[in-house]
Amino acid sequence: MDVRNRVGGARRSGRILALTSCVAALLGIPGAPRAASRALETAFDAWSDGATLRLDYQHAGLAGKEEIFALDGPRREGPWPGSRANLVDPLNLGPYRFEVRDRATNRVLFAQGFASIYGEWEETDEAQSVRRSFHESLRFPFPRRPVQVDLLRRGKDNAFRAAATFLVDPASPAVDRGPVTGRGSVWTIFENGPPESKVDLLVLGDGYTSAQMSVFHEDARRLAALLFTTPPFQERKADFNVRAIDTPSEDSGVDRPSDGVFRRSALGVTYDIFGSERYALTLDNRTLREAAAQAPYEFIEILINGEKYGGGGIYNLFATCATRSGSTPYIFVHEFGHHFAALADEYYTSPVAYDTAKEIVEPWEPNITAFLDPPSLKWKDLVDPATPLPTPWGKEEFDAFEAKIQERRKAIRARHAPEAEMDALFKEELDWTKPFLARQPHASRVGVFEGAGYRSKGLYRSSTDCIMFTRNRDRFCPVCARAIERVIDWVAGR
Structure with a gap:
């Protein structure tokens, strides 16, 4: 496998990368003509074989001093679940962005913004003196020819600059082509069309034993239904597919370190992330991705089998939600807002693990x-x-x-x-x-x-x-609702 990893301070202050003019033009068009859409899909078939490539890497560093992206390896997954036409993300969201370029022509084939656990950890006190690494993945259509994957990081001026580059040869024997099936049963909550023309949400459970799979099924159906009683998701339900995968755990429940509780759960979700007792995420990215690869998805919701208030949501990574809390309806929708549309927390009175005394600059979040x-x-x-x-x-x-x-x-x-x-x-x-x-x-x-x-x-x-802002789950404000609609339009290929 031909891999080049360019990382360093000089690169981080490098060139500013802008969205291509053709995508910027398309953004203002309510609905691209059918012929143009077909032409884009034909172009897709010319450079991709229709499968998904997952590029795994370690993201490590020390806040403000070093940032390292170390390749783990490429993985071939199932059919590409996304649009064949909307491929270069124009939404300008996320502290990171990656661009996939054809190595022969330097043409951008695919691009997407995202956030990461590393990016959040970097804002904690620990990150000032301790080096840590987090496993991450990028997913894009499987290319027919060698590509260059540029990782970009947003600066304080909100411009993206080069952070690292991976070179990927799809024909290399280093590409893991092992099967992704057989790790759990995939089932459908509702389906409104083929994956490439819909937003595909995948629901997973953690802390549910084999004997509790019926409970997981009830929770998944209940909370999916709840999401689609909340505007603007309510009005856009026809643009979604929702599927689920059974991922049974050895023990019931997940880790709650501050309570002295530790469980053997399938996906490794734990409370007390960054020392915040309510923040629940999984740091086992590889296990999560291997489980999720069995179904088409753009977005992942992990249901936590437990009553303790908690959850989390990271843009274009995943969201989590405790299913037995009195605040579960709020947690589910609120955290999904982070994951789905990069919505920022608007509250300011609850304790958080991040540095809140840093210089104020214009946030990239839409709300x-x-x-x-x-x-x-x-x-x-x-x-x-x-x-x-x-x-x-x-x-x-x-x-x-x-x-x-x-x-x-x-x-x-x-x-x-x-x-x-x-x-x-x-x-x-x-x-x-x-x-x-x-x-x-x-x-x-x-x-x-x-x-x-x-x-x-x-x-x-x-x-x-x-x-x-509050636990009032009656509505998203107009600004947040518009941000959600923009993501739906883009992902569903509107």
Whole structure:
């Protein structure tokens, strides 16, 4: 296998890469003509054999000092599940991006933005003094000829710069062509069309034993149905397929280190990621990818068999959700918002593991802003000219209430109280915040409301309330809803 890995400080400050002009032009077209779509699909067949190539690598480093991308190896998976026409992602989302180029012509064949666990870890205190590595994967159509895979990293100025390059020869014997089937039963929750013309969501379970597979089936159907009662997913259900895979675990439940609980689960999901008791992810990327490869997917939701409040969501990686929490409906939709549309957390009163004192720059996420350049506000077109910017709201009263809630929350966790106490606290919190935010003078308007992205000052959200701000799962705000619709349109080939 011919592999070149270019990494280093000089490369990280290298050339700025822009989206191709043809894709930028297509972005403004509501629906590409059928003939143009057929032409793009014909072009796809010319460079790809229709399968999926998964490129595995280790992402390691020390925050601000070094970043290393070390090749693990290429893997051939099943049929490519995505669009044959929409291949070069124009959405400009994610702290990372990768581009697949034909080595003979340098033409970009495929590109996609993404986020990573490494990228989040880099914002923690540990990353300032400890080197760690995380297994990651890139998936793209299997090429017929050698390609160059450029990994790009977003800078503070929001421009992408080269971080590393892998050279991939699809004919190399180093490509793992072993079967991906036989690791669990694949079944359909609902299907609305062929994978290449739909958004394909895959639901997996962790911490469900073989004897609990019927419970997993019930949970998967229940939470998939819940997602599609939430606008704008509700109106766009016909654009989705939802499938599931049975991945039985040896033990019931998953690891909860801060509670002294450790389980042998199929996918390795654990709470206490980065020291946050509610943050639950799997760091076993290879196991996850091998299981998921049995079905077509663009997005993955992992259901956690347990009652402890928790979950997580990373853009174009996966989302997780505890299925027995009193807040499960909120967790499922909120975390899927991160994974699906790169939506930022809008809350700022709950404790997080990240550095919240760093320099404020304009966030790349679509739903929060530093408002450093008002004329360029990313949701300016949704703002009524009569709405004051920044937009006043009862922030001081809200903050005072939340401070008391967070103290009680901390005490509940410190004494390892029954989960019912946390559920009751969150219900009390929602019963106060929901009507309080609804009666704000500008509650029905899109504006610029201070307090977002874990920052009380200096970052702003677009609405008083949203699924990304509180546990009120009634709705996504207009800005978040639009971001979700844009992803649906792109992935489903609209």
